[in-house]
Amino acid sequence: MKLIKDINFLIVGLGLLGGSYAKGLKNIGFKVDAITKCQEDIDFAVANKIIDRGTTKIDSEIIGNADVVVFALYPHIFIDWVRENQQYFKSGAIITDVTGVKGEIVDTVQSILRNDVEFISAHPMAGKEVSGVKNADPSIFKGANYIVVPTEKNSEGAIELCKNLGKMLGFRRVSTLSVVEHDKMIAFLSQLTHCIAVSLMCCADTEGMEKYTGDSFRDLTRIARINDEMWSELFLSNKADLLSQMEKFKATFDELYEKIKSSDREGMREMMRCSTERRGLFDKE
Amino acid sequence: MKLIKDINFLIVGLGLLGGSYAKGLKNIGFKVDAITKCQEDIDFAVANKIIDRGTTKIDSEIIGNADVVVFALYPHIFIDWVRENQQYFKSGAIITDVTGVKGEIVDTVQSILRNDVEFISAHPMAGKEVSGVKNADPSIFKGANYIVVPTEKNSEGAIELCKNLGKMLGFRRVSTLSVVEHDKMIAFLSQLTHCIAVSLMCCADTEGMEKYTGDSFRDLTRIARINDEMWSELFLSNKADLLSQMEKFKATFDELYEKIKSSDREGMREMMRCSTERRGLFDKE
Numbered sequence: 001m002k003l004i005k006d007i008n009f010l011i012v013g014l015g016l017l018g019g020s021y022a023k024g025l026k027n028i029g030f031k032v033d034a035i036t037k038c039q040e041d042i043d044f045a046v047a048n049k050i051i052d053r054g055t056t057k058i059d060s061e062i063i064g065n066a067d068v069v070v071f072a073l074y075p076h077i078f079i080d081w082v083r084e085n086q087q088y089f090k091s092g093a094i095i096t097d098v099t100g101v102k103g104e105i106v107d108t109v110q111s112i113l114r115n116d117v118e119f120i121s122a123h124p125m126a127g128k129e130v131s132g133v134k135n136a137d138p139s140i141f142k143g144a145n146y147i148v149v150p151t152e153k154n155s156e157g158a159i160e161l162c163k164n165l166g167k168m169l170g171f172r173r174v175s176t177l178s179v180v181e182h183d184k185m186i187a188f189l190s191q192l193t194h195c196i197a198v199s200l201m202c203c204a205d206t207e208g209m210e211k212y213t214g215d216s217f218r219d220l221t222r223i224a225r226i227n228d229e230m231w232s233e234l235f236l237s238n239k240a241d242l243l244s245q246m247e248k249f250k251a252t253f254d255e256l257y258e259k260i261k262s263s264d265r266e267g268m269r270e271m272m273r274c275s276t277e278r279r280g281l282f283d284k285e
Numbered sequence: 286m287k288l289i290k291d292i293n294f295l296i297v298g299l300g301l302l303g304g305s306y307a308k309g310l311k312n313i314g315f316k317v318d319a320i321t322k323c324q325e326d327i328d329f330a331v332a333n334k335i336i337d338r339g340t341t342k343i344d345s346e347i348i349g350n351a352d353v354v355v356f357a358l359y360p361h362i363f364i365d366w367v368r369e370n371q372q373y374f375k376s377g378a379i380i381t382d383v384t385g386v387k388g389e390i391v392d393t394v395q396s397i398l399r400n401d402v403e404f405i406s407a408h409p410m411a412g413k414e415v416s417g418v419k420n421a422d423p424s425i426f427k428g429a430n431y432i433v434v435p436t437e438k439n440s441e442g443a444i445e446l447c448k449n450l451g452k453m454l455g456f457r458r459v460s461t462l463s464v465v466e467h468d469k470m471i472a473f474l475s476q477l478t479h480c481i482a483v484s485l486m487c488c489a490d491t492e493g494m495e496k497y498t499g500d501s502f503r504d505l506t507r508i509a510r511i512n513d514e515m516w517s518e519l520f521l522s523n524k525a526d527l528l529s530q531m532e533k534f535k536a537t538f539d540e541l542y543e544k545i546k547s548s549d550r551e552g553m554r555e556m557m558r559c560s561t562e563r564r565g566l567f568d569k570e
Contacts, residue, residue, distance in 0.1 A: 125499035145497055175496045185497050188489055193501040195541055196481055201560035203537035204473055204530070210566045211460045212430055212470050214410035216478040217567070219504045224564040228557035232550045239545060245489070246542050250535070252488035256480055257531050260524060265517045272513035275486035279509040281495045282502070 005029050010066035012081065014041045014054070016128055017098050018072030019136025023050045024169045027138065033062050041133045050136055063088035068161070071097040074230060075237055079108050082119075091116045094158050096165065098124050100186060101238040102149050102179045110153050120158040121149040122166065123182065125190075129225045138169060146171035149182045187241035192249055194231060195242070197224040290314050295351030297366065299326045299339070301413055302383050303357030304421025308335045309454045312423065318347050326418045335421055348373035353446070356382040359515055360522055364393050367404075376401040379443050381450065383409050385471060386523040387434050387464045395438050405443040406434040407451065408467065410475075414510045423454060431456035434467045472526035477534055479516060480527070482509040 009025050011018045014036035022032045026049060034045060034054040042054035055062055063069075063085065071078045078097060089095070095117060099105050106121045113119055126144040128135060146166035150159045159176070166174040177185060200217075201224035235242055259267040294310050296303045299321035307317045311334060319330060319339040327339035340347055348354075348370065356363045363382060374380070380402060384390050391406045398404055411429040413420060431451030435444045444461070451459040462470060485502075486509035520527055544552040 125497065127499070145499065147497055173496050177497065185494065189494060189498050189502045193485070193505045195538065195545075196485065196505060197501075198556055198560040199538040199541050200478070200481065200534060201563050202556050203534045206563050206566075209470065209474060211458050212410065212432055212462065213474050213567060214412070214430065216482075216508045217474045219507055220478045220481060221560070221564050221567060222504055223501045224560040226557045226561055228554040228561070231557060232553045235545050235553060236548055236550060239548070243542065243546055246538070246545075249485060249488045250538065250542075253480065253484040253531070253535065256484050257528065257535075260480075260520050260531075261528055263521055263524070265521060268517045268520060269513040271483055271487050272511045272516060275483040275506070275509040276511055276513070278486050278491050279506050281491075282498060282506060 006031075007067045008033065008065050010035065010063065010069045011051070011072060012036070012069060013072035013077075014045055014051070014133045015072060016131045016133070016135050017124065017126075018070065019045065019050055019133035020126075020138045020140055021070050021072065021098075021169065022133075023136050024138030024141065026050060026052075028168060033066065035059070035062065036133075045133050045136075050133065058085055058088070060088045064090050066090060067093060068165070069093060069095040071095065071099075073097075075099050075101065075105055075233060078105065079112075082109055083112055086112075086114055086117065089114065089117045093117050094161055095119045096122050096162055098122065100190065100234045102182050104237050106149060106151060106179050110151060118153075118155060118158045120154050120162040121179075122162050123147045123149060123186070124166070124169075124171065126171075129222065131227065141170040143172045146174045147182060148174065148176045149179055150176060151179065183238050184241050184245075187238055187245045188248075191235060191238060191242045192245045194223055194226060195235075195246060196249070197221050198226060200224065291316075292352045293318065293350050295320065295348065295354045296336070296357060297321070297354060298357035298362075299330055299336070299418045300357060301416045301418070301420050302409065302411075303355065304330065304335055304418035305411075305423045305425055306355050306357065306383075306454065307418075308421050309423030309426065311335060311337075313453055318351065320344065320347065321418075330418050330421075335418065343370055343373070345373045349375050351375060352378060353450070354378060354380040356380065356384075358382075360384050360386065360390055360518060363390065364397075367394055368397055371397075371399055371402065374399065374402045378402050379446055380404045381407050381447055383407065385475065385519045387467045389522050391434060391436060391464050395436060403438075403440060403443045405439050405447040406464075407447050408432045408434060408471070409451070409454075409456065411456075414507060416512065426455045428457045431459045432467060433459065433461045434464055435461060436464060468523050469526050469530075472523055472530045473533075476520060476523060476527045477530045479508055479511060480520075480531060481534070482506050483511060485509065 009032045011022045011034045014034045032051045034051045045051040109119045126140045148162045163174050201221050294317045296307045296319045299319045310317050317336045319336045330336040394404045411425045433447045448459050486506045
């Protein structure tokens with residue numbers, strides 16, 4: 001299958017990410033339908049030309065019409081949805097997702113899925129502190145990373161299609177990782193950072209502190225404004241990796257603490273030089 | 286003394302902050318001289334109309350001409366400078382600073398200073414990851430906080446002048462804290478955040494990870510690109526407060542770790558709701 005303009009997309013879950021996918025794909029010229037739980041979101045998305053058609057029901061015609069289905073749902077809802085509704089997929093359809101942890105999802109969905117439908121998993125590393133289709137904005141993909149997470153069950157064609165989807169949506173770098181590599185990487189790069197931000201925001205009574213703060217505190221706590229339902233699910237579905245990354249961070253933080261305590265200035269400076277050098281690679285272009 | 290356009294300013298230390306003060310003050314119409322260690326920085330600043338005159342020497346005429354002197358030097362250099370050169374200050378001059386930790390500085394400078402010169406300390410909560418007068422940019426003050434740190438030795442007039450300086454430079458909020466309150470606040474809002482960023486950047490081998498990262502990791506490590514000479518000095522000059530804030534953070538981080546480990550989903554969500562609610566107050570307008 002090639003990514004050509006007459007491919008029909010279906011977005012399941014029209015939130016910030018699902019909505020941004022829809023808007024980006026519509027802008028390119030694809031036909032985009034959506035299934036989501038609130039009629040209000042459908043109405044908004046149709047009125048704003050983010051989708052062509054939408055429904056809050058399980059509509060066999062809309063599902064069966066889709067060549068590519070993008071799931072932008074909470075992990076456990078995604079699995080249940082596939083289990084209950086996969087009979088409606090078109091034969092040969094490709095399904096993909098945006099889920100932040102792959103361990104449980106990819107194995108489960110690939111093992112329960114019909115043989116004539118293929119699931120190729122992906123993780124768009126983009127987001128915002130606001131949610132909902134009303135904030136949908138495909139420009140969040142610009143400069144961002146997109147990770148395709150194939151398994152041995154995936155075909156070259158589906159992997160290629162998934163990579164092309166990332167490129168078309170405007171992601172800067174499209175790369176691949178195995179499920180195990182992905183979850184370890186994400187535990188460090190994304191989940192650990194959210195744990196740090198939440199802890200920093202909770203560890204002191206910050207009332208009135210906004211009058212004195214600088215950008216460093218603002219930057220470190222931007223993601224402390226967090227969807228507690230989704231992130232608690234993500235943390236628990238990647239518990240072993242996350243705990244191990246938290247332990248690593250704690251050990252290094254303790255090392256710095258001891259250096260400050262013992263006034264080991266050269267030791268502190270060495271850590272600072274290491275962090276300065278490494279950080280240089282992470283700027284967005 | 287009033288802040289009127291015929292006041293002469295002297296900036297000592299023409300780096301990013303000193304240069305941004307100079308440029309901001311020149312833009313308003315003040316006369317601004319500078320003393321700094323590199324002739325190249327003077328040449329650049331004069332050529333770009335950031336200052337009127339500058340020198341790398343201890344020039345008694347330039348020092349004696351200044352009504353307000355702003356010190357933007359490393360803490361220990363600041364104290365030595367005042368000790369060695371205060372005989373050149375004009376009688377009635379006001380001196381201020383941008384130092385990030387106040388405990389040692391304010392007491393020392395106020396106790397060694399001539400009786401006819403007044404030191405009123407301030408902390409502009411603004412910066413950038415780049416340094417030097419070539420990056421001077423008074424727009425870094427827009428939306429930022431400015432903290433005046435008076436003691437019982439300060440006059441109402443000098444406190445008022447220092448507050449006006451912050452307002453004129455474009456800071457969004459000008460407030461006052463005592464030396465003790467300031468250093469405690471800064472240990473939490475600024476120094477702890479830098480410790481976290483450095484530890485996060487150092488705790489794992491991040492080679493190649495830039496391909497997979499999202500904005501959360503970028504945001505949390507932006508300040509991991511750090512001036513090791515300056516920050517190690519700041520950390521050590523506020524050691525007790527910083528260690529105590531690091532301990533608080535560690536305790537909360539451990540609490541979250543235990544909640545994840547024991548799959549206490551409701552406990553995790555409670556912390557996330559707390560962080561979400563508190564973070565709302567910290568956005569820049």
